[in-house]
Each structure stands twice: as C-alpha cells, then as structure tokens.
Amino acid sequence: MARKIVVTGGKGGVGKTTVCANLGIALARRAHRVLLMDLDIGLNNLDVVMQVEDKVVFDLVDVIENRCRPSQAFIADESQPTLYVMPSCHLAKRQISAEQIKRVLSRLEDNFDYVLIDCPAGIDSGFRRAVACADEAIVVVTPHLSSVRDADKTLAELTGNTPVSIVVNRVRGDLVASGEMLSAFEVFSLLGRNALGVLPENDDVNCNVRKDKAAPFDLLASNLDDGKCEIFDCVAPYKGVFGKLRRKLKRNA
Numbered sequence: 001m002a003r004k005i006v007v008t009g010g011k012g013g014v015g016k017t018t019v020c021a022n023l024g025i026a027l028a029r030r031a032h033r034v035l036l037m038d039l040d041i042g043l044n045n046l047d048v049v050m051q052v053e054d055k056v057v058f059d060l061v062d063v064i065e066n067r068c069r070p071s072q073a074f075i076a077d078e079s080q081p082t083l084y085v086m087p088s089c090h091l092a093k094r095q096i097s098a099e100q101i102k103r104v105l106s107r108l109e110d111n112f113d114y115v116l117i118d119c120p121a122g123i124d125s126g127f128r129r130a131v132a133c134a135d136e137a138i139v140v141v142t143p144h145l146s147s148v149r150d151a152d153k154t155l156a157e158l159t160g161n162t163p164v165s166i167v168v169n170r171v172r173g174d175l176v177a178s179g180e181m182l183s184a185f186e187v188f189s190l191l192g193r194n195a196l197g198v199l200p201e202n203d204d205v206n207c208n209v210r211k212d213k214a215a216p217f218d219l220l221a222s223n224l225d226d227g228k229c230e231i232f233d234c235v236a237p238y239k240g241v242f243g244k245l246r247r248k249l250k251r252n253a
C-alpha cells in the first residue's frame with residue numbers, strides 16, 4: 001500500500017507544487033514507484049512543472065467521470081521510469097468529492113510506494129478534499145511571517161492523527177546569516193512540528209530540479225524514507241570571512 005502524502009501549506013505560491021514535483025523525482029531516483037496527483041483542480045499546473053502538459057489526453061476528472069481507466073490517465077516521466085503524473089486539467093461538471101478520489105486511489109495504490117498529492121492554496125473545500133485523500137501531510141512554508149501564520153492555520157486544520165512534517169522553502173542563507181531572514185530552525189520552533197527539510201532559494205528551481213541541483217530534494221527524500229531529519233545547511237557558505245564576502249557579492253548581484 002502506498003504512503004499517501006498531501007503537500008500543502010496554506011499560502012499561495014510557497015512552493016507546494018515545486019516540492020511535490022521535485023520530491024517525487026528524488027523518491028523515484030531512490031527506485032520508489034511514485035505517483036504525483038494534482039488535486040489543485042481548476043488551477044492545476046503540476047503537468048506544466050513536470051513538463052508533460054503536451055502529453056495530457058485524459059486526467060483525473062475523466063477517470064472519475066468514467067471516460068477512461070485510471071491507467072489511461074497516467075503520464076510516465078521521461079527520465080524516471082518509476083515516476084508517473086496524474087494531471088487534473090478539466091473542470092468537473094459536478095463537484096468532485098474526496099470519496100470519488102479515494103475510490104480511484106484505492107484502485108491504484110498497490111502499484112505505488114508513494115502517492116504525492118499537490119494541494120490547492122487556502123484551507124477551504126479544495127484543501128479539505130486533498131487532505132481527506134491522504135494519510136500524511138507535508139506543510140510547505142517560507143521564512144516570512146505571513147507564510148508562517150498561514151502554515152500555523154493550516155496545521156490547526158490538520159487535526160486528528162495525521163502525521164505532519166514541515167519543509168521550509170526559499171531560505172536565503174545570506175539573509176539568514178545577516179539576521180534579515182528567519183532561520184529554518186526559528187520557523188520549525190514557531191510551528192512546533194517535525195522538521196522534514198530545508199530548501200534554499202534557487203534561481204534554477206523554476207521547473208523540476210534534476211541532476212546536480214537536486215541535493216536538497218535528495219535529502220528531503222531520504223528523510224521521508226528513513227524517518228531521519230538531516231537538514232540542508234543553506235547558511236554555512238555565508239559564515240566567516242569568505243562568507244561575508246559572498247554575502248556582499250550576492251547583495252550587489
């Protein structure tokens with residue numbers, strides 16, 4: 001049975017889809033069978049981030065409305081043979097319920113080790129539907145007070161026994177070192193939940209981070225897999241004399 005994990009975060013644009021896509025790639029690189037499921041129905045973009053938007057023929061809504069079988073809606077990733085995307089491009093004629101999605105998942109999940117669910121922003125019906133389909137949650141937050149506040153509200157909604165862990169995204173080591181940005185550890189302690197990982201602000205993260213830029217996501221995948229908590233250190237390069245120089249160069253860039 002697959003681990004079904006919703007990637008949520010309250011605030012829009014904090015990096016939920018980016019984390020979902022790249023964590024999926026990193027888990028598939030560890031030879032896991034991974035399904036990425038877009039439950040941001042209507043504002044979906046997981047297919048775009050995964051660069052499979054040209055291959056979409058059927059999607060989750062087609063499966064639910066019986067226009068195709070689940071396997072016809074999967075799109076295989078070109079570089080990772082065990083990674084699949086289930087897009088959700090169409091707007092449904094009727095409201096899609098969590099029960100309908102769970103029925104689809106129950107037909108699929110034996111074929112996967114992980115199902116990562118991309119959640120819409122906010123804490124209303126789309127959020128509740130996505131959360132209801134998962135057994136675990138990853139809350140993505142950026143080191144800004146407004147994002148931390150939204151993440152806190154999201155955590156309050158994730159009641160019950162759902163295991164939750166936190167990913168702090170878009171950390172700028174230079175700003176943390178100069179005291180201008182909250183550190184990931186401050187964010188973890190403000191939210192008071194398990195840390196899963198830290199991701200640096202990265203100019204290349206626009207699409208899926210593959211090859212050399214993947215280290216922080218690989219660490220995230222290994223933490224998720226092995227229940228560890230090794231944190232990617234974004235600040236170390238900006239400490240000491242050379243670090244001060246790097247900070248200065250970055251500021252003037």
Ligand SMILES: Nc1ncnc2c1ncn2[C@@H]1O[C@H](COP(=O)(O)OP(=O)(O)OP(=O)(O)O)[C@@H](O)[C@H]1O
Pocket residue numbers: 009011012013014015016017018019040119120121169170171199200201202203204205206207
């Ligand atoms: N670590 C990062 N460094 C740089 N840019 C990032 C990082 N993480 C995400 N981004 C960028 O931020 C933007 C928003 O990311 P993304 O779409 O993943 O957020 P989201 O939480 O899924 O948004 P929405 O709430 O609209 O679904 C994208 O342009 C993405 O490339």
Ligand SMILES: [Mg+2]
Pocket residue numbers: 016017018040045118119
């Ligand atoms: Mg998104």
